[in-house]
Amino acid sequence: ISDKRLWRIVHHYVGRMLGELDLSKVVTVGVDETASRRGHRYVTVFLDMQRKREPVIFAVPGCGKDAIQAFSAFLAAHGGDPNNVVEVVCDMSPAFLSGVTEHLPKAEVTVDWFHIVQTFTKRLDEVRKKERREQGHPKSLRWALLKNLDNKNLTPKQLSALQELVADQSATADAWVIKEKLRWIQKAPMPRAARWRITNYLKVMQAAVSEKSLLKPMGKALATLERHADAVVRRWLSGLTNARLEGMNGLFQAARSRARGYRNEANFIAMIYLIGSPVGRLFDQAKST
Template sequence: MRFPWRRENGHPKALRWAVLKNRDNGNLTASQITALQELVADRGATADAWVIKEKLSWIQKAPTPRAARWRISNYLKVMREAVTDQPLLTPMAKALTTLERHAEQVVRRWLSGLTNARLEGMNGLFQAARSRARGYRNETNFIAMIYLIGSPVGRLLDQAKST
């Protein structure tokens, strides 16, 4: 009995996948749309948590850093009121506090235009190397393998072969 409130509230089965999908892509089924409408009409803690998550994408769509700052402050003010009275939303309150603490770094994203996608991709390669080897005898060998995977040596060798 992991989630007893689901059975008590009678949420539809389609709700589980509907809350995980991106609403803006338009890839929700009719039953998932109905489930989300029922969720919002329910006005429970689950509905509030979903609305808080969905409204966060509003900040990402800000066209300028100034607009992002305004949206973050507005978002925090409105959502803070939604989570104050509900003990089930304590994790959401913690997430809002984290956003408030790092708001300036979030705004800097608009100025730099950079993401950590390249680092995440390299980390995936390193994790794959670790799992393939099922561990290395020592730390030095693992570090050497990371340098070999992360360095452009393979591309340099391919270029040398083609010339």
């Protein structure tokens, strides 16, 4: 059997099983991107946050506002109501946020903590690269910056690099401290405490950033947190995170790696459904009858 014929069969049954999905009870949704191939090509994946098993309910090529619009239409076509979606967990992409406002109008947005840390880590690396051009850095520093001094997975070289970094009071050290102090916010016991900690954290760290020009990237990260503070605090109200989707993203990428990539995004999306959605179970049931 040829590769093309095999994929036609897969697409036929995946499409048939998708037609049987009942999305009438969907009220909370997680949204994230997964890379479909090199060169900034992505598939956007949607999870029903209330499903304990097989949470994937939709996947579409591309990202941003168009992906949200496509999901809204898919939801309505499968017994759901976009107006019944009350919460969306996603990153801080303006296109995503605009799409939620327009196509899921009753939904509140929760910004997942993972994406906050990711933003600060990215800006920290920008500071490191800029400062490295002006002065030397300890070896093993790049990967050590992803961890904290108490991390048990630090290698001896990474631990030494962090200790040397903190002692030299460089801009990179300051940026690392700014990123690490996010943990204080994360440990807030309740929404009100989280709001208070964010406010005070921003006040102190914005003052620190203003003293060194090399810390401008961290200023951008702080501005992002300030702009999305309400959506971040919702994490404490709802308890929802994209941790499951991030975990499933690992499964999707492992499948892509094993296949050494897929010929097109449609094939990758079919595998996403088979791995993470009820389609896989329905497919198995159909084969046994």
